Amino acid sequence: MLLSKGFEIEVYTGTPEGEVVGMSDKIVATLDGFVREPDSRNVEYTTPPSYRYERSLCDLVRPRTQLRQYLKQLGNYTLIPGSTLSLGGADRFHRSDPENPYHDYIEQTYGTKVVTASVHINVGISDPEVLMRACRLVRLEAPLYLALSAASPFLDGEVTGYHSTRWGLFPKTPAHVPLFASHAHFINWTEAQLAAGTMQNVRHLWSSVRPNGDRRPYNLNRLELRICDLVSDPIALLAITALLEARLIQLIENPDLDPLKLSELSPEELVTLTDQNESLAAKASLQAELRHWRDGKLILAQDWVEELYGEVWSIAKKHGFSCFLLPVKKILREGNEAQRWLKLQQQGWDSQHILMDAIQTMQTQELALQEELLVA
Template sequence: MLLSKGFEVEMYTGTPQGDIVGFSDQIVAELDSFVREPDNRNVEYTTPPLSCYDRLLCDLIRPRQQLRAYLKTLGDYTLIPGSTLSLGGSDRFYRSDPANPYHGYIEQTYGTTVVTASIHINIGISDPETLMRACRLVRVEAPLFLALSAASPFLDSKVTGQHSTRWSVFPKTPVHVPLFESHRHYIQWTEAQIEAGTMQNVRHLWSSVRPNGDRRPYNLNRLELRICDLMTDPIALLAVTALLEARILQCIEDPSLDPLSISLFPSNSRSQDLVAIADANEMSAAKSSLDAPLRHWRDGHILSARDWIEQLYQEVLPTAKKNGFGCFLLPLRKILRDGNEAQRWLSLYQQGLSPRQIFVQAIQDLEEQERELASKLCHPLVA
């Protein structure tokens, strides 16, 4: 059984020298599948829900090729990797839609802490109670996905000390989000947050993972993992997605994987204790990614994110193989061996390259990789 999968991909636009320049208002007006973000410097495209990994690969690449072609009509512009305003610009918000009151609220409340780029991975789950159980499991393991995807060690041309500066500064909203014990719990909690004003609308739930659907919180059909930094390498992104799907399939088949069923914590405080572990692990993963010390939700022991991911890889591999997508997990081994994007960039920085030099090369590498994948797998891409 393969679950449906889709992506929301936020990316910056700018110059080949790494300076971010915003065009989202123009892009959205000219290209289908793209939507604007509150700040004009990044733009989002979405892929339709599909089960097949091969087709997902093309759907990740095709919109970028279309966007690159359009950017060339505006001048010498390109796509910028990374998940923060890495080389500068965090002192000012550039509204993409000045007439939108919700965008105004975001600018005034959060400033440029929300001007980030990321990947949201959506996995289809039709039964709402199964969805809630999957959300609980993914919530306590979300730091592992952040550790694999971290790609924001710079801000304003400075090393921040965080591998995911994006997640370390992003305003998680509301401040406290529980493990939803049931669909009814999620509905009641959401209604209470909107009434209290801690959420402006049903979309204003900015946590590592959330239930999603066409009429939240009532009609739900997918899990949305929101914690990942922008993974520009589509092969690596599909590997992370395969890990997530295999884990969710395990959760569907084995209800004992529900964190609320474990006995490590007293039943009257279990949800709060698990949330505290997950939140602390998120901050540790944001700081040190694969090298981060994390506390396991099952028994409380401390291990590195890298070791935990390796264990999880071995645990889910039979499930992935049984369902025909085991090969898509393999690139995880390369990330564990060579490091994520943030770690590779920091290694270059320690060798003496400046953040700008690192990004100039990363921009060129990204364009070359997309061109190669497009020519091999997804031709023709642009009509």
């Protein structure tokens, strides 16, 4: 029993020197499958739901290859890794659609705090009550997925003190989101937020994880994990996804795997704990000292991921995708992208040279994968 997986990938476009240049209006007008964000400097593509990881890998790589080819037609342009405006440009918005009133609201309310690049991982779960249980568990473990994916230690050319500046600055909305005890709780809460104006529409729920579907909050069919920075290596992204999927299969097979049943803390205490854990993971990623949702005891994010990996390895093996889970070990061994960039910075590299090197690495990885996929 594999679950369906789909990705929403936001990525910056710009020059090989790391300058971010807005081109989403041209991209969206020319290429199928790409949509614009409120700011023109990043663009989004969505992969269709797929059960098999091999299929997901194709779906992740091919649109990027297509996008790169189009960018070459426009000039010496490329894709830029990282989840913030690493080298500059965070002082003002570059509107992609000046006529869009929702974009007016976004710009006026949040400014460039939302001009970030990220990955949203969607996993199909059709039963709404199982989905709510999954959202409860994944929300409390979301800081671990942020820790594995952190890729934004710079903003405007400066080291910010965050491994994920994106999540450190991101305006989570509404400010307080409870753990939803049931589908009915989620429906009632959403309707109340819309009536109060704390949410502008049903999409305006910007938390680490949310239930998603064709007619929110009523018709739901997937869990959407929104906390991850842009993971520029597709193999690493699939490893993080495999960890999430194995955990969700474990939860489906074991209905008692529910924080509301297993935790010694109250639901309100759990919300406070996970908000604090998200902030700590945004700062120090895998080196963050978090509190476990079961008992509130301190645990290093890296150790918690190791623990989780050990717990779900046999599930991934049983369902035939453990080879895709394996690269989580490489992230734990070598560090996430932010940690690797900061190591170079400590060795004397400046942020521009680090980013230029990452741009080249991202392109080389994609070319190698594209060649493998063509052979396959």
